[in-house]
Amino acid sequence: MYKTNIGLAEFTTTKVGGPASYFMQCSKEKELVNAVKWANAKNIPFMIIGGGSNLLISDDDYPGLVILNRVFGLRQKNKVISAKSGNLLLQLVNFAAKNNLSGMESLAGIPGTIGGAIYGNAGAYGQSASDTLSEVKIFDGQKIIWLSKYDCHFSYRDSIFKKMKVILLEARFKLTPAKAVSEKTKQIIDERRKKYSAALWCPGSFFKNVEVDKVSPKSLRLISPEKITFGKIPAGYLLESVGAKDSKIGKISVSPAHANFFVNMGGGTADDFYDLAFGLRRRVWDKYGILLFPEVQMVGFDNIFKDKAAAILGLGLEGKDLKSFLSKEKAIITVFDRSADGENYLKKGLKNFDIIFRSPGVYRYLPDIIEAEKSGVQVSSAIKLFFRLSPAKIIGVTGTKGKGTTSTLIYKIMKKAGKDVYLAGNIGKPYLKLLPKLNVDSWVIMEMSSFQLIDLDMSPHIAVVLNITQDHLDWHKDIREYLEAKRNIVRHQKSTDFAVINEEYQTSKNFAKDINGKVIFFSKNKLESIYKKDLILRGEHNLENIAAAVKVCHILKIDDDVIQGVVSDFKGLEHRLELVKEVNGVTFYNDSFATGPQPTIAAVKSFTEPLTLILGGYDKGLDYGEIIKMFSRTLNLLNIILIGDLAKKLNKLLVKFDYPGKIINMGKKRMPEIVSKALAITPKRGVVLLSPAAASFDMFANYKERGELFKKAVNSL
Secondary structure, three states, rough: EEEEEOOHHHHHOOOOOOOEEEEEEOOHHHHHHHHHHHHHHOOOOOEEEOOOEEEEEEOOOOEEEEEOOOOOOEEEEEOOOEEEEEOOOOHHHHHHOOOOOOHHHHHOOOOEHHHHHHHOEEOOOOOOHOOEEEEEEEEEEEEEEEEEHHHHHOOOOOOOOOOOEEEEEEEEEEEEEEHHHHHHHHHHHHHHHHOOOOOOOOOOOOOEEEEEEOOOOOOOOOOHHHHEEEOOOOOOHHHOOOOHHHHHEEEEEEEEOOOOOOOEOOOOOOOHHHHHHHHHHHHHHHHHHHOOOOEEEEEEOOOOOOEEEEEEEEEHHHHHHHHHHHHHHEHHHHHHHHHHHHOOOOOOOOOOOEEEEEOOOOOOOOOHHHHHOOOEEEEOHHHHHHHOOOOOOEEEEOOOOHHHHHHHHHHHHHOOOOOOOEEEEEOEEEEEHHHHHHOOOEEEEEEHHHHHHHOOOOOOOEEEEEEOOOOOOOOOOHHHHHHHHHHHHHHHOOOOOOEEEEEEOHHHHHHHOOOOOEEEOOHHHHHHHHHOOOOOOOOOOHHHHHHHHHHHHHHHHOOOHHHHHHHHOOOOOOOOOOOEEEEEOOEEOOOOOOOOOOHHHHHHOOOOEEEEEEEEEOOOOOOOHHHHHHOOOOEEEEEEEEOOHHHHHHHHHHHHHOOOOOEEEOOOOOEEEHHHHHHHOOOOOOOOEEOOOOOOOOOOOOOHHHHHHHHHHHHHO
């Protein structure tokens, strides 16, 4: 049986904590297991409270189940003590001492339960809970299992359980027979009571001591050597040295007995605890360049960045947006940028941060990121943060190609219809800068790449899935990872959401399976004729983009006259089949955004005129067999100019598949030479098309620079 809306302050040693939606007290192991099963069945979070120490719960509502662990039991067999997780750690230590078993006496007086001690690998005076632990019994949500000590991956004040949603049920400790254990235990308890006598309503030691081997030599030189004990710099010493003992916020003050103890003097709040602790943490950072990390478990503070240590990986557009946002939030920011710091830009490590923000170009599963995540660091991104903070409804558009065109078209139609709408991301404004302008009536349209989607755990209200073909295999581990990243755009939808999916591509169509949103299919073949009239936008593939935009605007009940008017006037985007200029009867088109075979196939199919194609660039491991076969059967494709790293590879394929036109390999010649050659070999009333089917990094900074230099060369003819 559960209770509802129960305040948590009375169950914690801080005497703060907002109400829990559900609350259960369990006195039997079976009850603990059933409570977790119940929470999982309701798809709500759960949290275990034992003694209530080592815990800071925010004053906000906890939207899940709180389980009060009152499962007790201690028994001894030879040198092994079996203990239920709800017992207080002190009960276990005293039980061991009474039976003349040594190995835990240094833990005497540490508050909290055995389950909590194992969870955080509690310790003191160089001794830790894991030292004598042999195995622990857990429930992982499906089954009860025993894990060995080595399966728990213990480290300083850490264990695997901080990354797992499990419940600890029982533990076994293997101890050593000894004399006078009781006397030593009592001595440590007396010493601890004298030291921490003023710490009444307190979570215990707030920050972890600092491991010396994780401190830079520059910072270490500022520390008195005699202050280092057991290879650690005491957090209390660092805090005291920045004047912590004189600090107080509201009803929360630093204990006069110990600078790492923050005490509720009566009527304090969780926010005051947070502000006092993290304000002092910043003082330590400013003086020593050392970051202190909480030993207490913090619940409900996920979206607070004040005085938190944030790493930004990559300082592109999203990275700069994040830096600006986090600076205003008063976070402690460190930037890691490969373009500025070289290939080893992560060499300083990512473990000593509260949160890592990954830019889209940084691979999600880099070993450095995974290692930091395993140590408890949160991994996020600008787009994940935006999804959590935005009050507006989001329309997300993904696909291998066409995302930008479709997103812009939807935006222009909605703008014309009078909606409060914004275009954000790769082709619009930075996400986080938009937040102050948004409200519940606003709409944000986002072009979403696989780089952004790979770890997104929320989906947009309207998700648009265009063509999904092979791409970015130089970044993704394999095609499966690429597809699974794309699938995140619909994976987390609710029943009130919409998935607008291109039915002409089987891979895209497969996204409609097992999702909660309402599925609406589209295709260029079913696009009403009214939307095909008097189009400036060239290319059959753009009919797919128009069809997707039309379906979205129909969901929003926008009038057909508005939709048709915007569609017919739409000229497309820069670097996407962009008309540049006619020179001596030859027309030049810039399609530099075509960084893979599929958009180039679509671009070539858009022309019936005599055609010269500029093809090639950086090799990112794509398959060019299909496109070369198609070129060999395209009668109006008279010339192919090959450029970049792919030139030799593409030349061999063209010869292999008997391409009948003229092949010119220009390698890495400058763009004016390439353009002049194209003009010279293209007949009048013909077309020169830059549609490389490859990335640009071998010769240019990006596809935009490639396109700009192409247009500059054409305009100078």
